[in-house]
Amino acid sequence: MGYVFTPPEQVSLPVRGSADLFPVHRIYCVGRNYAAHAVEMGHDPDKEPPFFFQKNPDNIVLQGADFPYPSASEDVHHEIELTVALKSGGDDISIDKALDHVFGYGVSLDMTRRDLQGEMKKLGRPWEVGKAFEYSAPHSELVRADETGHPDSGAVWLKINGEMRQEGDINQLIWKVPEVISILSGLFTLRAGDIIMTGTPAGVGPVHRGDELHGHVEGVGELTVSVV
Ligand code: MN
Numbered sequence: 001m002g003y004v005f006t007p008p009e010q011v012s013l014p015v016r017g018s019a020d021l022f023p024v025h026r027i028y029c030v031g032r033n034y035a036a037h038a039v040e041m042g043h044d045p046d047k048e049p050p051f052f053f054q055k056n057p058d059n060i061v062l063q064g065a066d067f068p069y070p071s072a073s074e075d076v077h078h079e080i081e082l083t084v085a086l087k088s089g090g091d092d093i094s095i096d097k098a099l100d101h102v103f104g105y106g107v108s109l110d111m112t113r114r115d116l117q118g119e120m121k122k123l124g125r126p127w128e129v130g131k132a133f134e135y136s137a138p139h140s141e142l143v144r145a146d147e148t149g150h151p152d153s154g155a156v157w158l159k160i161n162g163e164m165r166q167e168g169d170i171n172q173l174i175w176k177v178p179e180v181i182s183i184l185s186g187l188f189t190l191r192a193g194d195i196i197m198t199g200t201p202a203g204v205g206p207v208h209r210g211d212e213l214h215g216h217v218e219g220v221g222e223l224t225v226s227v228v
Contacts, residue, residue, distance in 0.1 A: 011057040013085070013106065013195075014141040016221070022085055022103065022142050025193030027055040029081075029110055029131070030180055033199025034172050040202050050175045050183055053127050055110075055197075059137040066228040069209050070133050073113035078207050079200035080158035080166050080215040080223075082151070083108040084177055085142050089190030098178035099150050101190070107140040107215050107223040108197050109158075114206075137197075138213075140223040150177065154218030156201055160211050168201020170217070175199075 012021035030052060032038040035045035061067055070076060087103035110131070117130025153171035157164060175183070180196060207213065207227045215223040 008058065011060055013060070013139055014062070015104070016141045016143045017147075023193050024057040024060065024195060025191050027057055027059070027137060027195050027197065028184055028188070029053050029055060029197040030175065030199040033174050034168055034201045035174060036168070036172070036202035037200055037204065038174075040204070047174055050180060052184060052187070053131055055132045055137050059132060059135060061135045061138040061225065063138075063140045063223055065138070065225065067111065067135050067138055067207075067213070067225045068228055069207075070113060070135065072129075073115055075113070075115040076207055077112045077114045077204045078158055078160070078165070078213060079110035079112060079204050080156060081108045081110050081197045081200050082156060082170055082217050082220065083139065084181070084196045084198060086181075086190055086192060086194045086196070088192050089185065089194060091185055091189050093182050093185040093190065095178045095182045098181035099145075101181060102145050102150065102177070104142040104144045105148065105151065105217070105220045106142045106195070107217045107221045109138040109213065109215060109223065109225065110197050110200060111136045111138065112204075138223060138225040140215075140221045143220055148219055151217070151219050152176065154220070156217050157215070158203070159214045160207065162214075165205060166201055166203035172201065173198060
């Protein structure tokens with residue numbers, strides 16, 4: 001038996017300081033995980049249970065590549081985020097065991113067609129058209145946790161054309177990385193290769209063709225993307 005057509009290539013992320021590739025299984029994203037961003041989006045900053053959505057692995061754009069402005073939107077926003085990459089998984093992972101499953105960390109952009117997401121929110125419909133479109137997940141190389149440790153503080157920022165637009169700190173995450181892994185593993189069977197985009201600090205806003213985006217997570221890395 002053979003495939004009826006050639007299966008798609010495995011999506012992967014480079015690993016800093018090696019020729020190794022991290023094969024990506026799923027992309028989970030956390031919504032509204034910084035209080036100041038929840039407020040700017042018109043929500044209560046109190047600790048409500050986290051909620052999740054997904055992007056597709058093949059939405060990834062690697063560090064230094066172009067982000068083609070997508071179809072069907074006139075209000076595409078940047079969301080700079082810390083990514084957690086898992087080397088193992090399971091169900092119902094406890095908070096104190098959660099970090100044992102982490103391979104490493106990266107810097108990502110949760111690019112969002114805000115106008116389409118807004119319409120879906122209003123209608124109570126799913127967010128995919130706003131979140132899971134082509135090239136919607138620009139991503140840096142990963143750094144291994146056994147080299148960097150597990151960051152629980154450190155600056156997160158995004159500049160556009162050299163101008164600061166988003167600024168926060170990992171210590172402002174409402175739901176911390178071990179809690180996110182634990183809760184997510186109660187909803188889905190987590191697996192090696194899953195990556196989790198942990199949410200964005202305040203300051204989200206539109207991008208335009210010609211913009212140079214430069215993201216940074218202290219102790220983790222940099223991400224540069226050109227909007228074309
Ligand atoms: Mn996001």
